[in-house]
Amino acid sequence: MLKKIIIILIILALTGAVVALVHNLKVAYKNKKELAAFKDNLSYRASLGKVLVIYYSWMGHTQAIANQIAALTKADVYRIETAEVFKSSPAFYTRVKKDLLNKNYPELKGSMPDLSSYDTIFVGGPVWWYTMATPLYSFLGQVDFKGKKVVPFSTQGSNSGSFLEDFKTNAKGANLGSYEKFNNVNKKYDTAVNNKIINWLNNL
Numbered sequence: 001m002l003k004k005i006i007i008i009l010i011i012l013a014l015t016g017a018v019v020a021l022v023h024n025l026k027v028a029y030k031n032k033k034e035l036a037a038f039k040d041n042l043s044y045r046a047s048l049g050k051v052l053v054i055y056y057s058w059m060g061h062t063q064a065i066a067n068q069i070a071a072l073t074k075a076d077v078y079r080i081e082t083a084e085v086f087k088s089s090p091a092f093y094t095r096v097k098k099d100l101l102n103k104n105y106p107e108l109k110g111s112m113p114d115l116s117s118y119d120t121i122f123v124g125g126p127v128w129w130y131t132m133a134t135p136l137y138s139f140l141g142q143v144d145f146k147g148k149k150v151v152p153f154s155t156q157g158s159n160s161g162s163f164l165e166d167f168k169t170n171a172k173g174a175n176l177g178s179y180e181k182f183n184n185v186n187k188k189y190d191t192a193v194n195n196k197i198i199n200w201l202n203n204l
């Protein structure tokens, strides 16, 4: 009996490993194909007026994209920060899932930015459980964009779920510009990602 259970467990573990491997290969192939379109250098030629880039980032991916947007557009930057410092652990993932379900969004640190002087406002953050990261819900709950042009962006492993729809529902008063999403990719794609950003900005 014990032998049978061990064999079943081994088969399950192997099946899981194969499914994960196939998924990762599919994602890598999709990223490679998408970013191949941005391999040639592009020049930035958008005129977006006075720009503010607002972002939340827990692990740095969104921060990297936000900084690239800010460098190109010569923007001011506002970083959304939580009062509690989130520590990395497997339990954090389940906690976030619960918090999203209960609409229990974290308290933020610092004061809200003054948006009045900006023509274009980028707002970005990570995808958590197929929607916006909870600090983005906290932030959007506290601002009214009052008809300003707001351009959302997200970073994610590979699945942005309902990020855009949820952003639209929660961004009060926003006149939405075209959303862009960035999968986490290897550093070798840095130039292609930069070109993808330039292409997006030029078409806003």
Ligand SMILES: Cc1cc2nc3c(=O)[nH]c(=O)nc-3n(C[C@H](O)[C@H](O)[C@H](O)COP(=O)(O)O)c2cc1C
Binding pocket: 056, 057, 058, 059, 060, 061, 062, 063, 092, 093, 096, 125, 126, 127, 128, 129, 130, 131, 155, 156, 157, 158, 159, 160, 161, 184
């Ligand atoms: C709690 C949690 C949930 C996540 N859920 C998703 C998801 O649903 N889909 C996805 O593609 N990536 C998901 N990710 C991965 C992040 O979206 C991705 O790594 C993102 O770029 C992280 O941004 P940051 O480095 O700015 O914090 C999740 C990460 C965390 C921490």
